Amino acid sequence: MERLYICSSSWRTGLRRFTGAASLRNCWLKTEDNEYGGGFLRERGYDILTANYRTRLGEIDIIAADKQYIAFVEVKTRNDAAIYAPREAVTKEKQRRILRTAARFLQQHPTPLQPRFDVVEVLTAADDPMKVLEIDHIQGAYEAGDLQHAF
Numbered sequence: 001m002e003r004l005y006i007c008s009s010s011w012r013t014g015l016r017r018f019t020g021a022a023s024l025r026n027c028w029l030k031t032e033d034n035e036y037g038g039g040f041l042r043e044r045g046y047d048i049l050t051a052n053y054r055t056r057l058g059e060i061d062i063i064a065a066d067k068q069y070i071a072f073v074e075v076k077t078r079n080d081a082a083i084y085a086p087r088e089a090v091t092k093e094k095q096r097r098i099l100r101t102a103a104r105f106l107q108q109h110p111t112p113l114q115p116r117f118d119v120v121e122v123l124t125a126a127d128d129p130m131k132v133l134e135i136d137h138i139q140g141a142y143e144a145g146d147l148q149h150a151f
Contacts (some may be wrong), residue, residue: 001059037062037075037120040135046071055104056095062120063105070113071139072102073120080133081126087119088139095142 037046038083046064053060062073076086090098095117102115119141125131 036077036122036132036135038064038074038136040120041071044137052102053105055101057104058101060098060101060105065111065113068114069116070106070111071116071118072098072105073118074098074141075120075122077122079126079129084151086121086123087141090119090141099144104122115144116140117127117144 006039038051041062041064042048046066049063049065049070051062053063060072061075064071064073074090076089078084078089091132098117102117106115116139121134121136121138122132123134123136125133146147
């Protein structure tokens with residue numbers, strides 16, 4: 001099975017193929033058609049509205065919707081030897097940038113759906129970063145209420 005890496009630096013040019021070892025930092029691992037975060041959400045009934053949504057204010061990894069919510073999702077990957085959980089990498093500053101970017105998206109694409117801010121954690125094996133051990137979807141990982149100064 002061919003592995004493709006979708007890197008944030010390549011968003012203008014599309015897919016880039018790496019034949020050797022590539023850093024997972026700033027990259028999404030994609031195995032055939034199924035990226036881990038988006039595929040995980042699709043399997044649970046979400047429609048993926050867009051991925052890697054960018055503005056000058058920031059980037060949102062995945063914007064997905066179900067019948068009740070529009071979810072602004074940050075995907076974080078760590079190996080099982082990491083000293084902290086992937087969700088801990090979503091700092092208050094990162095949350096502020098996501099909130100600002102989400103507000104811009106909602107201005108451009110009004111919806112009756114309730115916004116929610118989620119984190120998808122991807123845990124990989126320390127000895128094989130291509131081996132996914134666990135994927136966890138944290139719904140409502142943080143709220144806009146305590147970050148309203150972000151606007």
